[in-house]
Amino acid sequence: MSTASTPASTPPKKGGLADIRKVFGGGQSSLRQFGILGSLIVIIVIFQIWTDGLTLSPTNLINVVNQYSYILILAIGMVMVIIMGHIDLSVGSVAAFTGIIVAKSMAEWNLPWPLAIVLGLAVGAAIGAWQGFWVAFVGVPAFIVTLAGMLIFRGGNQLIGQSTTTPVPQEFGVIGAGYLPELALPLAFNVLTMLLGVLGAGWIVWNEFRLRRAQKKLGSEMAPVWVSVVKVVVLAGVLLWAAWLFATGRPGTSFPISGIILVVLVIVYSFVTNNTIFGRHIYAVGGNRLAATLSGVKDRRVDFFVMMNMSVLAALAGMIFVARSTASGPQDGNGWELDAIAAVFIGGAAVSGGIGTVIGSIVGGLVMAFLNNGLQLIGAGADVVQIIKGLVLLLAVAVDVWSKRQGGPSIFGIWSNRRKAKLESEAPVEAPAVAPTVASNESSQPSDLPR
Amino acid sequence: MSAPPILEMRSITKEFPGVKALSEVSLTVMPAEVHAICGENGAGKSTLMKVLSGVYPHGTYTGEIIFRGEEVQFRDIRASEQAGIAIIHQELALIPELSITENIFLGNEIARGGRIDWAAAKLRAIDLLARVGLAEDPDTQIKHLGVGKQQLVEIAKALAKDVKLLILDEPTAALNEDDSEHLLDLIRGLKGKGITSIIISHKLNEIEEIADEITIIRDGHTIETLDVKAGGVDEDRIIRGMVGRSLESRFPDRTPHIGEVFFEVRDWTIQHPQVPERLVAKGSSFAVRRGEIVGLAGLMGAGRTELAMSVFGRSYGNYVSGTIVKDGREIVLKDVESAINHGLAYVSEDRKQLGLNLLDTIKRSIVAAKLSKIAKRGVIDDSREFGIAEDYRKQLRIKTPSVEAGVSKLSGGNQQKVVLAKWMFTDPDLLILDEPTRGIDVGAKYEIYTIIQSLAAQGKGVILISSELPELLGIADRIYTVFEGQITDDIPASEANPEALMRSMTSAKKKANA
Ligand SMILES: Nc1ncnc2c1ncn2[C@@H]1O[C@H](COP(=O)(O)OP(=O)(O)OP(=O)(O)O)[C@@H](O)[C@H]1O
Ligand SMILES: [Mg+2]
Numbered sequence: 001m002s003t004a005s006t007p008a009s010t011p012p013k014k015g016g017l018a019d020i021r022k023v024f025g026g027g028q029s030s031l032r033q034f035g036i037l038g039s040l041i042v043i044i045v046i047f048q049i050w051t052d053g054l055t056l057s058p059t060n061l062i063n064v065v066n067q068y069s070y071i072l073i074l075a076i077g078m079v080m081v082i083i084m085g086h087i088d089l090s091v092g093s094v095a096a097f098t099g100i101i102v103a104k105s106m107a108e109w110n111l112p113w114p115l116a117i118v119l120g121l122a123v124g125a126a127i128g129a130w131q132g133f134w135v136a137f138v139g140v141p142a143f144i145v146t147l148a149g150m151l152i153f154r155g156g157n158q159l160i161g162q163s164t165t166t167p168v169p170q171e172f173g174v175i176g177a178g179y180l181p182e183l184a185l186p187l188a189f190n191v192l193t194m195l196l197g198v199l200g201a202g203w204i205v206w207n208e209f210r211l212r213r214a215q216k217k218l219g220s221e222m223a224p225v226w227v228s229v230v231k232v233v234v235l236a237g238v239l240l241w242a243a244w245l246f247a248t249g250r251p252g253t254s255f256p257i258s259g260i261i262l263v264v265l266v267i268v269y270s271f272v273t274n275n276t277i278f279g280r281h282i283y284a285v286g287g288n289r290l291a292a293t294l295s296g297v298k299d300r301r302v303d304f305f306v307m308m309n310m311s312v313l314a315a316l317a318g319m320i321f322v323a324r325s326t327a328s329g330p331q332d333g334n335g336w337e338l339d340a341i342a343a344v345f346i347g348g349a350a351v352s353g354g355i356g357t358v359i360g361s362i363v364g365g366l367v368m369a370f371l372n373n374g375l376q377l378i379g380a381g382a383d384v385v386q387i388i389k390g391l392v393l394l395l396a397v398a399v400d401v402w403s404k405r406q407g408g409p410s411i412f413g414i415w416s417n418r419r420k421a422k423l424e425s426e427a428p429v430e431a432p433a434v435a436p437t438v439a440s441n442e443s444s445q446p447s448d449l450p451r
Numbered sequence: 452m453s454a455p456p457i458l459e460m461r462s463i464t465k466e467f468p469g470v471k472a473l474s475e476v477s478l479t480v481m482p483a484e485v486h487a488i489c490g491e492n493g494a495g496k497s498t499l500m501k502v503l504s505g506v507y508p509h510g511t512y513t514g515e516i517i518f519r520g521e522e523v524q525f526r527d528i529r530a531s532e533q534a535g536i537a538i539i540h541q542e543l544a545l546i547p548e549l550s551i552t553e554n555i556f557l558g559n560e561i562a563r564g565g566r567i568d569w570a571a572a573k574l575r576a577i578d579l580l581a582r583v584g585l586a587e588d589p590d591t592q593i594k595h596l597g598v599g600k601q602q603l604v605e606i607a608k609a610l611a612k613d614v615k616l617l618i619l620d621e622p623t624a625a626l627n628e629d630d631s632e633h634l635l636d637l638i639r640g641l642k643g644k645g646i647t648s649i650i651i652s653h654k655l656n657e658i659e660e661i662a663d664e665i666t667i668i669r670d671g672h673t674i675e676t677l678d679v680k681a682g683g684v685d686e687d688r689i690i691r692g693m694v695g696r697s698l699e700s701r702f703p704d705r706t707p708h709i710g711e712v713f714f715e716v717r718d719w720t721i722q723h724p725q726v727p728e729r730l731v732a733k734g735s736s737f738a739v740r741r742g743e744i745v746g747l748a749g750l751m752g753a754g755r756t757e758l759a760m761s762v763f764g765r766s767y768g769n770y771v772s773g774t775i776v777k778d779g780r781e782i783v784l785k786d787v788e789s790a791i792n793h794g795l796a797y798v799s800e801d802r803k804q805l806g807l808n809l810l811d812t813i814k815r816s817i818v819a820a821k822l823s824k825i826a827k828r829g830v831i832d833d834s835r836e837f838g839i840a841e842d843y844r845k846q847l848r849i850k851t852p853s854v855e856a857g858v859s860k861l862s863g864g865n866q867q868k869v870v871l872a873k874w875m876f877t878d879p880d881l882l883i884l885d886e887p888t889r890g891i892d893v894g895a896k897y898e899i900y901t902i903i904q905s906l907a908a909q910g911k912g913v914i915l916i917s918s919e920l921p922e923l924l925g926i927a928d929r930i931y932t933v934f935e936g937q938i939t940d941d942i943p944a945s946e947a948n949p950e951a952l953m954r955s956m957t958s959a960k961k962k963a964n965a
Binding site: 214217218275276277278280283284287288290291292293294295296297298354355 | 766786807811820823829830837841873
């Protein structure tokens with residue numbers, strides 16, 4: 001490893017490997033996210049070369065955000081559903097149903113667009129409550145409830161819209177096709193977009209700082225300073241670079257409003273799943289329902305709210321889509337559920353429940369998005385795109401399953417273990433010198449658990 | 452020693468990320484003997500057996516295994532089974548929905564041309580059940596059998612595969628004394644027929660009784676192998692090997708300070724959840740005083756767990772009648788949350804199914820039952836969580852490299868400590884402990900007794916459900932006996948003896964209803 005030359009404060013034998021992983025954060029799931037993030041970067045780089053730099057051009061990036069923000073929004077809700085051990089097949093239909101109601105409300109009842117959005121969210125909540133009721137309080141498996149919902153709300157859309165498209169007013173378009181406005185400043189880039197980028201970078205720095213301070217106070221294991229520096233520089237750098245790309249696109253474009261909605265939702269839901277009681281309850285019920293109920297968790301209530309939340313997000317996604325395509329149609333949202341579910345599983349969630357993260361699912365969704373987008377850019381047809389997407393899903397989950405069966409946390413973990421074992425067997429002077437005494441045993445348990 | 456050993460494991464080293472579970476462990480087992488493996492929780496006993504039986508395949512450990520004179524390198528469990536090694540794990544692995552016959556021949560079906568010959572299978576099953584002394588219809592579904600009987604089915608399953616070496620990992624941990632005795636007899640019988648057994652157990656009296664040789668493992672190292680037949684090996688000798696020093700007494704000293712009655716259950720009647728005609732608790736009444744440790748003695752299936760769980764927020768069965776009075780006021784505990792809020796805690800006997808989320812970390816498991824304590828407006832304070840987990844890790848001596856590690860990576864005994872920490876964290880007034888020392892080594896038992904006593908010393912009430920009478924007699928202040936859902940006696944521990952308890956545990960009410 002080339003990192004050996006850096007002034008690492010860790011013993012040399014451990015190598016910088018464990019520390020490099022810490023660049024992507026500690027905790028249980030960091031390793032898998034590391035793997036997915038790696039694949040995302042590889043995919044982007046490949047297409048960037050293949051398309052002669054088109055992939056990372058401002059116009060294309062904006063396009064990707066506009067085109068996939070609603071799938072990513074669905075993935076946020078879906079990962080919570082899947083952690084609970086459920087599934088929601090109805091999201092596409094719910095999105096379409098909400099879309100037609102919102103479109104009609106503006107076109108025929110002349111509802112002002114902000115009210116129409118509120119109405120849309122209310123419709124989502126009502127549908128969610130309906131589905132949640134069957135899942136949580138009647139005990140019908142979510143697969144069945146949402147399969148029924150898929151039919152019911154698709155039919156509902158076509159009944160209300162009479163299987164034709166209903167246009168929406170132009171102002172409504174802002175949530176699906178709007179951009180951060182230009183400020184009247186003599187600068188050659190979109191100031192608000194850059195401002196957001198700088199804020200984000202600042203937050204990354206501050207967060208790392210806070211983390212280190214907390215770790216120091218608690219005396220828990222701490223990554224060497226250089227790891228923190230590299231981490232902050234890389235993350236903040238990527239963020240600022242991305243902001244710059246968005247800020248310097250075609251005049252009149254900048255970071256899309258739908259992207260802003262997505263970013264806000266990611267932050268909010270990451271926080272909810274990681275740091276709140278409700279979030280813990282989701283993982284607890286998904287991991288072991290019996291143990292959770294015996295710890296005082298009201299599992300049905302969690303079922304209900306998670307299913308309900310999913311439909312609210314589906315409603316939001318539906319409205320963004322309608323806003324972008326300026327009309328609501330009978331085929332809106334077809335197959336979205338599959339994209340969202342695929343994103344969640346590529347993002348490392350477990351089919352049996354209990355495992356998954358919002359960030360992982362977003363990265364999984366981005367893998368799908370850039371794959372799709374890149375293939376389109378090089379001129380592949382829809383047929384090929386589907387085949388490749390299917391194969392990627394299969395491969396991603398297969399790798400996950402396989403690496404778990406090996407007992408290791410991931411391919412990466414296995415590789416580094418092998419390497420470690422090899423290192424040790426190559427150093428025979430050390431091994432037999434250790435006599436089986438109680439004292440030797442302390443040293444055989446390094447305080448650092450590389451997970 | 453004339454015959455060559457049936458099994459030799461040489462310098463086995465097995466590492467998990469961050470943990471060296473075994474280092475250069477050796478084990479030699481002679482044919483047709485019962486070889487016991489003893490050691491503290493987390494010493495590496497289960498890991499060694501998993502290496503032997505191919506759960507951890509060849510290549511994931513170093514060292515060599517010689518079985519019946521040949522070096523073996525098992526790829527998986529099937530490979531070890533084909534060689535004649537069968538393992539019965541700490542957690543049973545039967546499929547509850549299938550019948551006894553189906554379970555016995557699962558993966559080992561008697562087939563003719565691809566079709567399973569159920570008639571032949573059933574005949575074999577009847578024969579095997581007779582060999583293990585289980586009088587059940589082979590068509591019975593596993594879920595209708597108690598743990599003791601399931602254990603026997605596991606052994607029958609092993610016998611069906613023509614086993615040469617039978618490994619039993621804590622087979623009697625979940626059994627009552629009768630069932631344990633039966634199982635030990637069975638193992639002796641198998642030995643007479645030339646089947647070698649390796650048995651892991653924390654019940655040292657059983658080990659002393661049944662083992663021919665004992666290998667002691669401490670912290671992943673082989674310490675010694677004791678020859679029981681040569682004499683001079685008793686429980687104290689084994690303990691000395693296990694913990695590296697002798698243990699003065701099994702139970703810590705204590706002067707109880709018992710206060711007023713603060714918790715009372717009156718006329719508690721509960722229906723079985725599926726069979727409403729069956730009353731699992733029948734008009735049971737009991738009381739707990741502040742600072743008192745109350746024992747619940749009873750045979751397996753007497754209804755102690757059911758009684759405790761139904762009191763704990765009606766988490767078992769259908770409530771029929773009865774009242775709960777705490778601190779002089781009647782309270783209604785409709786769900787677990789309200790039970791926790793009223794200061795009750797229930798440490799379940801089944802930590803894997805009911806006690807823990809095995810996907811979670813130690814840190815998050817410890818705080819799981821009272822998140823509100825470390826949260827403000829629904830948001831959890833991470834650093835307090837870490838600090839609390841660290842405190843419990845030190846206080847209970849949970850053996851782990853970090854509280855951020857997953858609970859599934861802990862040995863059985865250490866998982867139990869995490870469950871205990873989880874309920875201590877809820878700061879209960881009344882702590883109900885259901886078989887808290889099951890599968891726990893002697894040293895850790897002593898620690899857990901100390902913890903129980905210190906909780907009592909803080910003025911909390913403790914209800915201790917245990918199938919080990921010496922344990923109840925050792926640390927309870929008062930003992931209720933339970934028989935078929937009824938409380939049959941209430942004896943101060945100072946006046947109790949095993950015979951009297953046994954009598955009340957096996958016969959209907961002798962005392963008038965309180
Ligand atoms: N899959 C795993 N990953 C990481 N560490 C593990 C894993 N399995 C076991 N260990 C660790 O290996 C050590 C030995 O565990 P093992 O289960 O063999 O103990 P044991 O002697 O059977 O204890 P007990 O009496 O409590 O069952 C423990 O420190 C445990 O934490
Ligand atoms: Mg064990």
